[in-house]
Amino acid sequence: MPVMFGYLPLGAAFGILAMDVGVPWWAAITMSLVIYAGAGQFLAVALLANQAGLMEVAVATLMLNSRHLFYGLSLLGAFSGAGWRKPYLIFALTDETYSLLTSHRGPVGQNHALAIKLSALNQLWWVLGTLAGVMIGSQLAFDTTGIEFVLTALFIVLTIEQARRLRQWMPFIVAMVTALAALALLPDRHMLLGAIATASMILLIQYRLDISKRQQAEAP
């Protein structure tokens, strides 16, 4: 399961970055245990370094993680009937776990025992990675400039995996147009949510058009 190991270096990168801005080691580990969000934790560390207020942190985290709303939406069916496992499955629904659960070839959607195993292993790698990163980060000899690229690399890999699974251009064209438009038109801190919200609207409209087309085709 190669995707799973992605969390080890990413967790390490987070640990290194956290030590870099002066977050204590126990706080970095606690974050990986109770927040458990890749991009979210990188953002949290950046906000901590900038002495941001709690309100600001809450809003920024909600915005950045609002994409998780749609992950849950697409797993409503798969997670129904998961029983006692459901709360943890929902808690552990990160970008990578989502991509793993949805791109797995087997019937992982209905196999809740396997789903929870994958989710828990993912978090284990994430926490172990953080621990390793904290240890590396406390050795000042290591120059960590550029480590933040690990996040970009992760997103590129996830995009390619999504494309290989779906084999359609449509969502990527929608994403390209909305992201570039948001980049040009919106201030930096609203770009991400603006692009995701617009892409959702376009997919919604496209769904409506699809339906009316199908109804016309069925009419005598």
Add this chain to the structure above:
Amino acid sequence: MTEHPLLLLGFIAVCALATFATRVLPFIAFSRQAEHPLVLHLGRYLPPAVMLILVIYAMRDCSPLAQGAVNLDANGLPMLLAALIVAILQLWRHNALLSILAGTVSYMAMIQLF
């Protein structure tokens, strides 16, 4: 950073709650509409779109050209090359760890050594 431990824990709690809120909300709000075709449509097409948006977001500062010349700063050619290394390796070997590690290490090497 000289943050008080209790303040730090409060900060972490806020992040944890905000993150969990975004994950649990659909299960509370839409638990009865799991099979609705619109939910299935969004579930199919939105995640790939969001991934590409995240890539563009992460690379928003990338500008390979600056003032008509090749930009050799961290956000210039190194970022573009490292991104290409990740993409090509992933398409070729399908090994996420390899792609991420090779891309990040080459990015760090390029901006630290040149």
